[in-house]
Amino acid sequence: MRSFLLIIISMMTMFSGCHQKKSNGSTPEKTRMNEVLVLGAIHRKHLTSEKYGTETLKNLIRQINPDVVLTEIPPDRFDAAMNEFLEKDTITESRVSRFPEYVHVLFPLLKEMDFDIIPTAGWTKQMADARRKKLQEISQDSTRQKDWQEYLTASQKSDSVSKAQGQDDDPYWIHTDAYDEAVEIWASTYNRLFNDELGPGGWDNINKSHYSHIEKALNDHQNQGKRILIIYGAGHKGWFLRQLRKRDDINLLEMKPFLDQL
Template sequence: MDEKKHADKRVKNEVLVLGTIHGGHLTDNVYTTDYLKKLIKSINPDYILTEIPPNRFKTAYDGFKRDDSISEPRTMRFPEYVAVVFPLSKTMDFEIIPTAGWTKTMADERGEKLRAIQKDTSRTTDWTAYISANKRTDSLYKASGRVNDPYFIHTNAYDSIQDIGLQKYNELFNEELGLGGWENINIAHYWNIEKALEKHRYQGKRILITYGAGHKGWFLRELRKRDDIELLEMHPFLDAIQ
């Protein structure tokens, strides 16, 4: 019998952060939805914390139970849930927990503000710095020769490369974008993640956090501050499915 299923109230939960590439899972020739299925089976989580907003989850889950497919618009954007997590929930014993801090209002307002900044001639310097940092991230990522390589995505080097663009974006626009700013949206996501971690504290369970890979570094920095969990590396589970 799987020892991780034997929960003791003082046994730390094991936590992993899985960086996804959203639509890229449908086009990449390695980091595919089938690869994700094998990986999640290898991890064998008790809980999967997802980039699905809590207020969208019931509609998505009810639709899946009814039609065996996902029709909720926000959830449909994520192949990792449509083609992987929800189907696996039929044969595996894990609970899906929605933790995204995203709202449509926030996203719409962020888009409007970014478009206004781009058009504002007095902000040309800021916008140029933002684009330049993104290009630097993209060039370093491509130069690694490991684009969409799941091994590379789950490294500190990957997080450092992503941070070049994301931290400049955060520095220039976070406060201005309000709830849609980079730091702010990660705080909103992580608030929901922490609620789940607190609810299941010391259950001796395995918790998998699945978000776009750009969020991974931010989450790991916060998770490392906790002394009630054991953070697991992804590489042994990647090795297991080779």
């Protein structure tokens, strides 16, 4: 009888240990900070780039091996895209199909990897249409040509600084603070001149909307010991990193060590 009880106690101890800890036997999952990475995508250029094509992006995500991926997909478009992928092995949903990083990379990786996709974009069609219309009006308004020219000059300067330091499809260059600083040249000018006028489509405004969804997802997964990958257009990366660096409950990882493994 005593031997039987010892066996039962031993089994209960083993089960408790497996339940509380990850496979590496380290700190209980509930007390571990999440690891977070921000991946800057180049959208349609992934289809033609030799340095940062879809296969390179696939291999990079394999190396990162995320548990959760936060995406530039609006929540109200995600179910349609996922259902299309599951039923037809393709995605035609208009807001998602424009992003090769999702259609040709992320969704197909679900067949071989285990991660959750969470849509976090603050984009809406109404916002995008209103922003496009307002920018066109500003560009054609004779009283706003000084502002418009200042914006164009900042965009050109941003491009020239970026090209002087790296190629726009080089993933190493894209994942540097210097790249974010080059983007900020046009983004800060665009934001200062037009953010309030563009309403929800302004630069700060849309980033705040995106980040509110990202922040909710991070809060929902707080201290779960997960690796969370954020995939957005590279221009958003610097804005997000400035916010993420304010958090003390996550471990922000650099992209370079994962690029080095490709």
